[in-house]
Amino acid sequence: MVGKLKKFFGRKPRLSREQAMTAFHRRYASFKELLQANADLAGILAGLNAAQHGERHMETSQVRKEARRAIFRCDRMAAALNDISGRRHLGLNAAVHSIAGRIEKELDQRTRGDVPSLTLNLTEVDASMAYSVGGKNANLGELRNMLDMPVPRGFAITIKAGTIFLLRTPGLFKSVYSLLRSVDPDKPDNINAVSRQVEKLIREAPVPKEVEDALLKAWDLAYGNDPNAVAALRSSAIAEDGVQSFAGQYRSLLGVTRNDLIPSFKVVVASLFSPRALTYRASHGYALDAMGMGLCCVEMVRARAAGVVFSRHPVDLRSNSIVINGLWGLGEMVVDGSGTPDQWLVSRATGKITKTTIAHKAVRLRLVRHGSGVESEMVPVPDALRDVPCLSDDQVRRLADMAMELERHYQYPQDMEWAVDEEDQIVLLQTRPMGLDSMAEEKAAPILGHLRPLLSGADVAARG
Structure with a gap:
């Protein structure tokens, strides 16, 4: 009767010590579950992030599995938080289920x-197919099959093949x-020594027969019985030709x-595990055993x-020009x-050539056959071509039209490599997102003050 009166007048009945301890233990257990679910979720997201950056390979089925594990952990976190707070955050459950639905929908579009x-x-x-064949292959296939652009004959060696060889x-x-466990990121000599040993191990290891047979069969299907077929073999890592690019770290x-x-x-x-790749991973927190x-x-x-084409000016971000660089060979x-190289600036708005700079080209790189090798x-460069533009208008x-189409x-500025063959036909060798620098070069000029620059007017190859 006293309890009912207290409840009627708005006073909560006093809990017994046993009831209070039971409630405390339940909330403490929920608190521990919240912390554990959060730690598990962090581990899952770290793994997915590594896959996104090319440091770890995941089939889409694995990504889906990890995504579902992440959603489950989020659901447990929401339930635990509600238990601790007296169910004051019930909207979290609906938010988790909404996010889960969006993730499932996205993954369903990626299964192929x-x-x-x-x-x-x-x-x-x-x-x-970028997660299975890497960025370079995926982009070349897209150019050929979706955009009907000219690309060379060839084939993709999937990430699965490389994984089978290494594992x-x-x-x-x-x-x-x-x-790799002995790598010391602060000691370049140590990284170089480890890299040499790892590369030696891989080069001397036998390639599994199933991989070797698949590679040779793919060559024969791509090039037929052409005894003069010569190829470029390039890396095509998962994130290599994405916006966050690992380009240039691997061999071609x-x-x-x-x-x-x-x-x-x-x-390749x-x-x-080249010194540059190991240094980059170590300094940016990526796993070394990619x-x-x-x-x-x-x-x-x-x-x-x-040469190359940039669909936007790689240095002057205010420019409305496409930049084309090229040379003989x-x-x-x-x-x-x-x-x-020779350089052309082409207006993005009108397609007209606005500036032409022809370089003196004394030498060129050509393929030369030596016995059975190339x-x-x-x-x-022949004298008659040294000061002649390597491209017609x-x-x-x-x-320029191709760069704009790409x-x-x-939906992102492109860095495109091209060649003109012996029949004077344009062939595209690859495309990838441009690495745009948000700082315009003139912002750095006032820092020089009265100092005279050692070099000006050049193009930036890579920001250091």
Whole structure:
């Protein structure tokens, strides 16, 4: 009767010590569950983040599994918080279920990106397959199959093939992992020494027969019985050609023949553990034992000229120009900055060429066959071509049109590599999102004050 009166007058009945301790233990258990679910969720998200950045490979089925684990942990956190607070946050459950629905819908659109094959002809690849074949392959397949743009013949070596080689070759991963554990990020000499040992292990390891057979079969399907077929074998890691790019950290081999394919495959995979790649991962908090390496094997274009196109000016962000750089021969001298290219600026608004700068081009890179092998060599440019533009105005405008089409398709400014073959036809070698610098160069000028710059007017190859 007293309890009813207290309740009637708004006073809560006093709990017994036993009831109070029971309530306390229940809330304490919920608090511990909240902390544990939060820690588990952090681990799941770290794994998904590693997959997104190419440090870990996940099939879409694995991503879905991890996403569901994350949602379950969020649900447990919401329930625990409500138990602790006396059910004052009931809206959290509805929010969790809403987010879960959006994630499931997104994953359902990505399922076709998983492929069980070790190789795929580029005719079978598109952008949805990036998590299985890497960014470079996915972009080339998208150009060919979705946009009907000219790309070389070739095939993708899936991330699964590289993973089988690294994880199923007896003792290989154990030895590699043991070496990686000794890396000291603050000691460059240590990183270089470990890198050399790891790369040596990988290059000397036997490639599993199922991988070797798949690679050679893919070569024969892509190039037929052409004895003169020569390919470029490039890395195609998961995040390599994304907005957050790992581009340039891994190896590319030119002049690869069928006889070179298997050892070349090992060389490119080994570059996952190059000093530069290990240093980058160590300094940015990524796992050192990355396994997400696919490869792109495309026929080398016997290029009369080659270069790059930026759909937006890479330095002057206020400019409304497309920038095209090119020179005679293979385009590696443009990409690595070792050659001074011809340059064209094309208006994004009108498509008209607004500025042309023709460089003196004394040497060029050409493919030269030596016996059974092919190598790229530096050779002199004929005198009659040294001060002649490597592209016609029509080709410049065509490249500019392609760059704009790609930017519209990907909804992001593009960095596109191109070549002109011996039949004077444009061939696209790759495209990727531009690494835009948000700081305009003139912002740095006042810092110089009265100091005289050592160099001005040049193009930035990479911000340091």
